[in-house]
Amino acid sequence: MKKSIWIVIIVFIISNAATAQPDLSKYYYVLVPQQFEFLKGKDQFQLNSLTRHLFKNAGFNALYLEELQDLSRCDGLTAEVISNSNMFLTKLRVVLKDCNNHILFQSAEGTTKEKDFKKAYHEALRKAFESIERLQIKQKNIEELRNKPALITQIPSANNTISTKVDTENKTKSPIIEVSETGYSFEGEFFSLKKSASNFFLYRKVSNNNTFEEVGVLIPTSRQGIYNFVSQGKTTLANFDAMGNLIIDFMDASGNVVQRVYKIVE
Numbered sequence: 389m390k391k392s393i394w395i396v397i398i399v400f401i402i403s404n405a406a407t408a409q410p411d412l413s414k415y416y417y418v419l420v421p422q423q424f425e426f427l428k429g430k431d432q433f434q435l436n437s438l439t440r441h442l443f444k445n446a447g448f449n450a451l452y453l454e455e456l457q458d459l460s461r462c463d464g465l466t467a468e469v470i471s472n473s474n475m476f477l478t479k480l481r482v483v484l485k486d487c488n489n490h491i492l493f494q495s496a497e498g499t500t501k502e503k504d505f506k507k508a509y510h511e512a513l514r515k516a517f518e519s520i521e522r523l524q525i526k527q528k529n530i531e532e533l534r535n536k537p538a539l540i541t542q543i544p545s546a547n548n549t550i551s552t553k554v555d556t557e558n559k560t561k562s563p564i565i566e567v568s569e570t571g572y573s574f575e576g577e578f579f580s581l582k583k584s585a586s587n588f589f590l591y592r593k594v595s596n597n598n599t600f601e602e603v604g605v606l607i608p609t610s611r612q613g614i615y616n617f618v619s620q621g622k623t624t625l626a627n628f629d630a631m632g633n634l635i636i637d638f639m640d641a642s643g644n645v646v647q648r649v650y651k652i653v654e
Contacts, residue, residue, distance in 0.1 A: 408447065410492045412484065413524050416533045417449040417464040419456065421621025426471040433506040439469060441480075442517045453605065460586050461607035461616060462487040463533055466623065471514065477501060478508035482516050487616060488609050489623060495519045498519065519621035572634055572650035579603070579650055580633070588615070590634075 420440045421601070423430045431437055443450035451464075465484045472479040481494040498515030502508040571580030578593040580600060586608050591600035604619030604627050615628040617636050624637040634650040 393497070394433065394534055410634075412493060412523065413447075413466065413527055415463065415465050416450050416528045417459065417528075418484065418529050419461075419464055419466045420452060420620075421466075422452050423621045424469050424471075425622070426469075426473075433509050435469070438510055438513060442514065442520075445522070445553050446517060446521045447527060449527050449530045454602075456605065457534070457584070459533060461532075461605075461618075462536050462609075465492065466618075469516075472497070473512075478512045480512040481510065482513075482520060487607060488611075489616065493520075493523075534614075542598065549625050572652055574648060574650045578653075583604075590617075590619075 412550055420436060420443065422436050423432070425437065427433070427435065438450070440450040448465075450467075453564070465486065468483045468485065470481045470483055472481065477499050478501075479497050479499045481497045483491055484493040485491055495516045496519040497515070498512040500508050500511040500515070502511055509570075558568060571578065573579065579593045580593070582589040586648050588606040590603045590606065592603050593599070594601050604617055607617040608614075609616055613627055615626045617624050621641070624639070626634065626636040629649075632652040636648050636650070637645050638648055639645060
């Protein structure tokens with residue numbers, strides 16, 4: 389009798405967990421960073437490329453940041469791969485978050501005793517993705533989202549108009565643009581914002597001929613005036629103050645949050 393009761397309880401818990409599982413198919417894409425925090429370089433061990441490939445195989449529209457263009461971040465997910473490895477085991481877990489940095493899904497932990505780093509990371513990641521594949525995700529047609537009318541939002545300005553010209557000959561991972569007007573300054577460097585649908589792209593001036601490189605993107609959250617700032621695979625918060633200055637949270641070497649204030653140029 390007791391055994392039957394426990395079976396009923398376990399089935400009930402599993403059923404409720406399945407019901408509570410967020411519908412990841414309602415999102416249009418998943419954003420895959422080009423560098424994970426536990427690794428030392430972009431796509432080290434080709435782990436980011438493999439992550440993107442496995443997401444595509446599992447029914448997701450997997451994108452890198454430069455492929456985001458004017459897509460709203462709240463229409464997509466952000467992927468992270470978390471390492472809990474030790475000297476004996478390589479252990480990886482895949483996490484999916486929404487635009488407010490809320491965790492919507494965590495995969496089962498993939499583990500392996502393989503000693504070769506690349507083989508170990510690939511094996512552990514593939515094992516973690518087995519639980520994602522069981523979700524049987526089929527994300528929406530991303531072209532539908534690209535064809536939606538752009539939402540217009542306003543930010544404080546210093547009456548300066550920023551016009552941009554994309555350098556079509558330079559298709560690097562940090563797009564180079566030409567900016568004809570002023571923007572923001574921080575620690576002696578000059579920055580500019582480019583509006584794209586509901587997002588803002590932050591660029592840093594890299595030469596004296598109005599050539600800029602992309603630093604990150606500001607993506608609106610559900611909170612009025614608060615943005616997620618995505619840069620090099622990391623997400624922090626940003627906002628504009630009453631004077632129109634741009635304030636972005638950054639993590640210092642000790643892991644503490646510090647604020648950088650980008651002064652608007654009059």
